[in-house]
Amino acid sequence: MYDVENSIGFLLSKGYQRAWALLREEIEQYELTPPQFALLAFLWREDGLTQTELSETGQIDRTTLGGLIDRLEKSGLVERRPHPRDRRAYQIHLTARGRELEGPLSECATRTLARLTNGLTETEVSELRRMLIILRGERTVYDFPAC
């Protein structure tokens, strides 16, 4: 009999839901969602990318990203600026307010990680991270046809 409850997929979904709920709780006062936080975090690292570039580096679906940016723009944390050499594209820039949040939000994320991984040792967390990267990965195997 198939054991859903202990299947990796099911456990990933529940783990993800818990991670989401904890982070949501920590950043609630900023009226942000976890994906919005993640997008800001990518922008703290590199500002001014186009939506397509952001979609690739952040591994966020192109159309999902559009909506995320809409909402962050409405909250005044990012802005779309016309691309200087490509009239189809926008460059996404943090506003001053969006940059300011790096400190406080990073602390929220640190607290979230601590709560999430409460039952694991540091070594286990590293192991988990390593395995999740492998799980997601395999791009080198599947993305390119043998050539």
Add this chain to the structure above:
Amino acid sequence: MYDVENSIGFLLSKGYQRAWALLREEIEQYELTPPQFALLAFLWREDGLTQTELSETGQIDRTTLGGLIDRLEKSGLVERRPHPRDRRAYQIHLTARGRELEGPLSECATRTLARLTNGLTETEVSELRRMLIILRGERTVYDFPAC
């Protein structure tokens, strides 16, 4: 600087997305989504639960579950029957077709797991499972007030 890309939460979300995509691919011919598959899998184990009971054992939000059942009912895989002693409640039962799918869909799930964990050894998969259960868990710690 906060490193989103290697944060457990971000990796969980991407791992989950990959698990979803792979399973989606395997069960595509049955026109089911991964959550619909999971719900069926819980019903293969125990049939006739109410929505609230299913919501608890399956750890699926009450309102989300309602929609899932709507769609599975429309597909002819489950049916709502009035509860014999509680006029507010339904008992959710598999149809013959819903029961028939246990074999083929379990095989799809097995193939998905194999593809998903391609880069990990069996020992690592067990470790991962154990850690994900801990991640999600902690019910004994948080859910009950000290009493």
Add this chain to the structure above:
DNA sequence: TCAACATTGACAGCATACTGACTATCTGTA
């Protein structure tokens, strides 16, 4: 140069996930 093709971002449509509010019903207690 111009036509074929590719790319950028928007939009509609669907499923999941959650919140909060609501109706119908049940339960426990005075």
Add this chain to the structure above:
DNA sequence: TACAGATAGTCAGTATGCTGTCAATGTTGA
């Protein structure tokens, strides 16, 4: 019995994530 509070399920609203389609714009090759 009657009423207060709890519970079952629905609905509206919002955000994410994905597919498919489209218009506008870029790019490339004959």
